[in-house]
Amino acid sequence: WPEAWFMAEDECEDQKKENRQDPNKPATVADLKSLGISYWKMDADSYEYPVKAVPWDPKDAVDPQLKALRDDRGYSYADIISIRPDLLPGYDDKVKSFFEEHIHDAEEIRYILDGSGYFDVRDKEDKWVRIWIKKGDLMTLPEGIYHRFTCDEDDYIKAMRLFIGQPVWTPFNRPMEDHPSRKKYVASYIEEK
């Protein structure tokens, strides 16, 4: 599992910095699982995933572990994005918009093929937990969880985005308490606690 920690309380001045509490307050694997997050450690070194092949068809999967995940979970779409100042037009604005707190009406699945970045998720007490995701990490965020993404100070991540059915990446920015996906998440993971 990736390293995770509770973020410093004051709203972060620089989103790309670690923004840890002092002393550091780690978030455990159990903490992350209790929010509905799943994780797989993948072999990102032995297979080629060209960014040009967009969308990449999960039927083309060669990696047996990725094939098994695809079949178990029914992933039928994938694309690959590189987020780096020289590769992504409008890099600064895009990284700012990924960092707006939002939900989706579907699971968010990310397989990190190279580089690293931060996914921040809200815990049951509405505190930010920062998850430092790196090459070889495949993580899913459940439908309806409040979250945001930013590059770290290395300014580079290459990720495969997987989806069941036709991809819809629409972010619904907070507040979204009446959204069915949010209600479902609250009922399953927050009221449950």
Ligand code: KMT
């Ligand atoms: C997201 O969900 O914010 C993104 O798609 C960002 C890139 S995936 C590492």
Ligand code: NI
């Ligand atoms: Ni998102």
